[in-house]
Every structure is written in structure tokens, then in C-alpha cells.
Amino acid sequence: MKNKIIKLIPIMIISLLLTGCWDSVEIDRKAFVSTIAIDVGEDIKARSEIINSKDNTSEESIEENNTLRVTYGFPDIRNMDSKKGTASELSITVEGYSMTDTYFKALAKSSRTLHFGHSKLLLLSEDLFKYPEVLQEVMDYIEREPSLNRTIMMTIVKGKAKDYVEVKPVTEENIDNYITSLMGNSSKNGTVAPVNLTKYIDMVKSYNSSALPVFSLENEKDIQLTGMAIIQDFTIKDYLDNNQMTDIQILRGEIGSCRKAVNKEGHNIDYYIKNVDRDLHIDYEDNKLKLKYTIDTEGTLKGYYAKAESLDSEVIKEIEQQFNESMKKDFQELIDFTRNNLKVDVLDIGSDIRRFHKGIWNEVKDNWPQALENAEISIEVNNDIRNIGLSN
Numbered sequence: 001m002k003n004k005i006i007k008l009i010p011i012m013i014i015s016l017l018l019t020g021c022w023d024s025v026e027i028d029r030k031a032f033v034s035t036i037a038i039d040v041g042e043d044i045k046a047r048s049e050i051i052n053s054k055d056n057t058s059e060e061s062i063e064e065n066n067t068l069r070v071t072y073g074f075p076d077i078r079n080m081d082s083k084k085g086t087a088s089e090l091s092i093t094v095e096g097y098s099m100t101d102t103y104f105k106a107l108a109k110s111s112r113t114l115h116f117g118h119s120k121l122l123l124l125s126e127d128l129f130k131y132p133e134v135l136q137e138v139m140d141y142i143e144r145e146p147s148l149n150r151t152i153m154m155t156i157v158k159g160k161a162k163d164y165v166e167v168k169p170v171t172e173e174n175i176d177n178y179i180t181s182l183m184g185n186s187s188k189n190g191t192v193a194p195v196n197l198t199k200y201i202d203m204v205k206s207y208n209s210s211a212l213p214v215f216s217l218e219n220e221k222d223i224q225l226t227g228m229a230i231i232q233d234f235t236i237k238d239y240l241d242n243n244q245m246t247d248i249q250i251l252r253g254e255i256g257s258c259r260k261a262v263n264k265e266g267h268n269i270d271y272y273i274k275n276v277d278r279d280l281h282i283d284y285e286d287n288k289l290k291l292k293y294t295i296d297t298e299g300t301l302k303g304y305y306a307k308a309e310s311l312d313s314e315v316i317k318e319i320e321q322q323f324n325e326s327m328k329k330d331f332q333e334l335i336d337f338t339r340n341n342l343k344v345d346v347l348d349i350g351s352d353i354r355r356f357h358k359g360i361w362n363e364v365k366d367n368w369p370q371a372l373e374n375a376e377i378s379i380e381v382n383n384d385i386r387n388i389g390l391s392n
Contacts, residue, residue, distance in 0.1 A: 031112040034089075034176040035073035036152075037123040037161035038138060041066035041095050044131055066095040067134060070102040072114060073165040073176065089174040091165050099141040119149045121176040122197070123161040126214070132234035139234070143201055151196045153180050156229050156236075158216040170221055178223070179215070191225055191242035193249060208232065209344045214239065230344050238342055247327075247334050251293060251347050253278035259302075262326050264319060270302040271323055271383065280352055284360045289375035291349065293331070300387040316385055324381045331379050339372050 041047075047067040071093040092109050096102035106114060122142070128135050142148060157164050164175055172178040183194035195203075195212055203210040209232040216224050228240040228248075240248070249255035253276070260271045275298045283290040301319070338346045350368055354361045364371035 030115045031072075031074040031090075031110060032077070032115050032118050033072045033074045034119060034174070035071075035091075035121045035123065035165050036116075036119060037071040037073065037125075037157075037165050038099075038128060039069040039071070039125045039161050040127045040131065040134075041069045043067055044134060047097065047131075047134060065097045067097045068099065068102055068138070069093065069095050069162065070099065070106070071162045071165050072106055073174070074114075075174070089165065089168075091162075093162055099138055099145075116145070116148045119152045120180045122152050122154045123157050123164055124154065124212070125161040126156055126158050126229075126236070129156070129229075129231070129234065129236045135234045139204075142197065148197070150198045153183050154195050154197060154200055154212055155179060156212050156214045158214065158226070163217055164215070164223070167217065167220060167223060169223065175223075182225070183213075191227075191245045193228060193245055193254075209237075211240075211344070211346055228346075230338075230342050230346065232342075232344065237344070240346070243330075244334055247330055248346055250276055250278065250295060251331060251335075253280075260323060260327060262319075262322050264322060269319060271299055271319075271385070272302050273297045273299040273383075274386075275299070280349075282353060282357050282360060284357075284363060287363075289360070289364065289371055291375055291377045293377070293379045295327070295331070295379070295381045296384070297382070298384045298386050301385055316388065320383045320385055323383045327383070328379050328381045331381070332377075335377055335379075339375075343369050343373065345369075345372055 043065045044067050047065050071091050073089050073091040076088050076090045092106050094102045094105040094109065096105050103114070124135075128138070167175050167178075169175065169178040172181065183192055193211070193213060195210070200210055200212070209230070211228050211230050214226045214229050216226050218224055225242065226239075227242055228245050230237045230240065246255070246258050246260075250258065255276055257275070258273050260273060262269055262271075277296040279294040279296075281292040281294070301316075335347070338344055345368070349372060350361075350365075353364070
């Protein structure tokens with residue numbers, strides 16, 4: 001036994017000495033792609049017609065088709081500011097018939113290997129959703145590509161996605177830092193609902209629908225969030241505005257602070273919500289879902305109201321009740337619109353049932369859209385104004 005161990009020692013030492021990385025690439029030979037922007041190419045209509053016809057075509061005719069225009073943005077690490085830890089953005093734009101084709105064409109134009117492990121932002125042109133057959137191919141590639149960062153943030157942009165890569169926001173060095181930081185502040189900014197690749201895939205596979213934030217480019221430094229796009233079968237079905245997005249965040253329980261407003265006796269009163277506590281009670285009786293939302297908030301009145309003299313005054317209670325009724329009405333209208341008109345579960349109710357009520361989920365999962373549409377949903381809102389702000 002001792003002799004066997006002695007014989008094994010040289011073999012183990014040799015195996016350690018022969019170990020190495022056969023495909024290693026030096027870090028200074030990599031381009032760390034931070035942003036991927038996908039636009040429609042000049043031949044996308046022809047490509048869409050080919051897909052719909054389902055006819056076989058020659059390899060030569062496919063390769064000549066510029067279906068997509070893809071821009072890869074990456075930091076210029078040669079000129080990185082060591083104090084700030086940031087660098088200006090470089091980009092490569094190529095056209096091709098598929099995402100794989102554009103990748104290899106980008107490699108041919110770059111002296112560095114493209115690395116996607118740290119990608120932060122995926123920009124999809126709004127025009128791409130006019131060609132669902134092509135978009136389905138794009139998303140299939142993105143979902144299956146193992147080298148792509150699964151936490152990459154996804155957004156839809158109006159106009160050309162390429163133009164956004166070249167934007168230099170006032171507060172950040174590049175677009176990926178700006179939008180991802182904006183998404184990171186979602187708990188403080190109720191109009192932003194961040195969606196990464198993992199969440200997108202889960203939404204599509206669970207409900208055959210998804211929702212992505214939409215941005216517009218006002219000028220070379222000004223990017224505006226315009227709301228949320230509801231997507232079904234790779235087509236934009238409708239849009240939700242920023243106020244509706246705030247309500248969705250509240251009902252999901254994913255918001256820390258936001259603002260609401262009402263008008264009382266000619267005065268516009270802003271209610272700055274500092275804390276939101278959301279509870280969703282779920283029952284299943286007589287083959288019907290019964291859902292009850294309870295929303296409790298705490299916050300401060302902002303602005304001026306002549307009769308707001310003290311926290312205990314009847315006026316404050318009246319204002320609280322007005323906010324209760326206004327918010328309840330907005331919540332109910334949003335729920336009815338999304339489940340009846342859009343037939344999309346934007347509130348992730350199905351996810352809550354699947355995680356916490358598996359027995360109920362087994363009853364409704366095979367007919368989920370119809371079960372949600374027929375569900376009895378009640379809402380209770382309780383606002384607690386802790387501070388009256390400026391008063392007379």
C-alpha cells in the first residue's frame with residue numbers, strides 16, 4: 001500500500017505541472033462589452049418575408065441580407081481614469097443576417113476579443129417589434145448564449161438604438177452606467193421597473209408575455225423614461241405611462257418611496273410617500289380566485305395648504321381619506337385594464353401564487369389568464385400623513 005502511494009506522488013506532481021488554460025486571453029486583449037444595441041437592418045422586410053414564406057433559400061442570399069444592425073459598446077480601458085474608475089465609450093457597429101453573423105463580423109473589425117460576461121445593458125429598437133419573426137430569432141440567441149451576463153438590463157428605445165450608445169449623460173460617463181443606476185434606484189423612483197434577462201425569460205415562459213421599460217432620446221445628453229411596453233408574442237401590445245408604473249410598483253410591493261397628488265378646493269397637494277407596506281391575501285373558493293390587496297403608506301404633505309394647521313386636524317384626515325379613495329380608484333382601474341384589456345399579469349400575481357400557494361397554483365395554472373380575469377379583487381388603502389410640510 002505504501003509503495004502504491006509513493007508511485008502516485010510523481011504522477012500527481014506531473015499532472016499539476018501540465019495543467020494550464022488552453023484558451024486564455026490576456027486582459028488587455030479583451031473588449032469588455034457593456035452595451036449591446038440592436039436595430040433593424042435595411043433588408044429586414046425581405047428577411048421577414050422569407051421567414052413567413054418558409055421557403056428554402058441559398059446560403060449566398062442569406063449572407064447578403066442585412067437583417068440586423070448591432071452596435072457593441074465597450075469602455076476604452078486604454079484611457080481609463082484611475083481615480084474615477086471610469087472610461088469613455090467606444091463602439092463597433094456591424095450589419096448581418098443574424099446575431100451570430102454580426103458577432104463574427106464585429107470580431108473581424110476588432111483587434112480585441114469581445115467579452116460579454118460583464119455586459120450591463122441591452123437596448124432593443126422599438127422598430128424591431130414590428131417584425132416579431134425576426135425578434136424571436138434575436139431573443140432565442142440572447143437566451144441561449146452562455147457567455148452573456150444573465151443580469152443584463154433590458155430596455156426598449158424609440159428611434160435608433162445605436163444613437164443611445166453614443167450618448168454621454170450629464171451625471172455619468174456612459175449610457176450603461178446611467179440607465180443601470182437609474183434602474184438601481186427603482187425603490188426610490190416608482191416610475192422605473194427594472195427587468196433583467198433572467199426576469200424576462202421567466203415572464204415569457206410563465207405567462208407568454210413580458211414588460212420592458214421604454215426610453216426616448218430628446219437630445220445628445222437627455223434621455224427620458226416614457227413608461228413601460230407590454231409585449232405579447234414578440235409584439236408591443238400597448239404602453240403604460242409613468243403614473244401607471246408607479247401604481248404597479250406599489251401593488252407589487254417593490255417601491256420604497258414615490259409621489260401622489262390630489263386637488264382639494266383648488267389646491268394641488270403632493271403626498272410624498274416614504275414607506276409602503278403591501279399585503280396580498282389569496283384565497284380560492286368555488287373555483288374562483290379571491291384576492292385582497294392592503295396598501296399602508298406613511299409620508300409627508302408637500303407644498304402649501306392653508307387649512308393644514310396641525311397633524312391632528314380634521315382637514316388632515318379629510319386629505320388622507322381623499323388620497324385613500326383616489327389611489328384605490330387608480331389601482332382598480334389599472335388592474336381591470338391590464339387583466340381584461342391587455343390580458344397580461346403585470347402585477348406578478350401568478351408569481352406570488354406559484355411561490356407561496358402551490359396548491360392554488362395547481363388549480364389555476366392551466367388556465368391562468370382566464371382565472372385572473374375572473375378573479376374577485378378588492379383593494380384597501382390606508383394613508384398615514386406623518387408630517388404636514390409647509391403650512392399657514
